[in-house]
Amino acid sequence: MTDERFWDVIEAAWAPLGDEVGAARRALTTRDPSSDAWEMAEVSLVDKALDAFLGNLAEAARDLSASELTALDRSCERLLYDIDRADVHEVTDGSDDGFLYARGFIVALGRDFYTAVAADPRVAVPDAECESMCYFFSHVHRERFGEFPDTGSGISRESCRNPEGWPG
Numbered sequence: 001m002t003d004e005r006f007w008d009v010i011e012a013a014w015a016p017l018g019d020e021v022g023a024a025r026r027a028l029t030t031r032d033p034s035s036d037a038w039e040m041a042e043v044s045l046v047d048k049a050l051d052a053f054l055g056n057l058a059e060a061a062r063d064l065s066a067s068e069l070t071a072l073d074r075s076c077e078r079l080l081y082d083i084d085r086a087d088v089h090e091v092t093d094g095s096d097d098g099f100l101y102a103r104g105f106i107v108a109l110g111r112d113f114y115t116a117v118a119a120d121p122r123v124a125v126p127d128a129e130c131e132s133m134c135y136f137f138s139h140v141h142r143e144r145f146g147e148f149p150d151t152g153s154g155i156s157r158e159s160c161r162n163p164e165g166w167p168g
Helices: 003-030 039-060 066-081 086-092 096-108 113-120 138-143
Strands: none
Touching: 003 039, 003 066, 003 086, 003 113, 039 096, 039 138, 066 096, 066 138, 086 096
């Protein structure tokens, strides 16, 4: 399973939440990161929609096989790892756990937002978190199959574990 499938599952979970939520996600993605004049209304709307998004994601994951859930968890793990960087932390701030949850928010918002933050961390939203996203598919796997999946990746989604993201 590829990251393409991961992003398809994420987008499918956002789709039923409507145009207003979609517009707020796009506004966060396309805002000018050098401007302080961005609207907190978009953050508030997206934050309020996160529970419904996670419910939709749980519904979508309900019928997936153990191997599909493991593959989704592996993609999520790698995406979180790739943005485990000091420059992203500088914008989002937070303790080790708080930074993990901030990266969960970045992943949860979808490919466009993730890609924008990866390219320019100033696009990230300070103090925005989605703890549930960080281990979402591994928890679904454990609930359905009695154990956490082994992604076999050799990396960690925990904060400050990506040596390329924390030079020096």
